Amino acid sequence: MTDTPRSAHLRALEAELLAMPPVAAMQLRVGDADGETLRLHAPLAPNVNDKACAFGGSLTSLMTLAGWGLIALRLVEAGLDANVYVADTKVQYRTPVYTDLTAVAVADKGESWAGFLETLRNVGRAQMTVAASVPLAEGGVAADSRSRYVAIRKG
Template sequence: MKSCKHLQSVLHSEIPLTRAMEISVAHCDVNRVELTAPLEPNINHKCTAFGGSLYSVAVLCGWSFVFHQMKLHNLTGHIVIQHSEVDYLLPVDGEIRAVCELNDSNVLSRFLKTYHRKGLARIKLEIKVLFNGKDALLFRGHYVVHQ
């Protein structure tokens, strides 16, 4: 839980938008990071979550996953999003919940080995925004970490 509080503190201090969106770190462990944000500060004219807010929570969930992995492995670096694709599948008229889960340890292992060797590495992540037990948004992002 301490690492989740640290991650949330970093988000709120390094990326001020996360405070305005009221993003919270709901879960973080070795394989999964989950961010949430209430509807109210992220609402649009249709009383659903603004598409830009959904995108932002998703991209930040991936960023948070990479940041958390770097912290777990005592590494530092600059994390940036290089490329992304997003599919908006369903409207969200409640809490925004984004989940980044990596079940293939080989992907992470290759990423970490490359970063150790070159000081630069890329990782492709999939983030889902879930609502009422269904995928409301599917985000695929390529993140780069460099020294």
């Protein structure tokens, strides 16, 4: 199998995320990315609550990390070196999750990657809102979020 730049970036992203002890405890794994979306996975067992379903904090963390990771990947692919911070998040929990977890992140409606990257290049600081969800195998979503991230160019 030929290694692609994106697969190398995904491995690097996973290593960066797993270097954080709370993320390592979640046993997070980076799934796939296509430039527009990023999928993260985590097993249920280390993320379970007292009701034998996924802990809400794990759902929120996974969605937040998926958004952060999506932006981090886009920055690497654009050749930009910046710190990315989550500024605020709105989360809705819709139904319990009794299976392994997946979070999917995409740029929120109305957001522009080109505008985000241009602003970061020109101003040194830019913000982007990312929509993330935890889809259910049977359809629908268990939770969704909208998070605003701020990127600050290094140097």
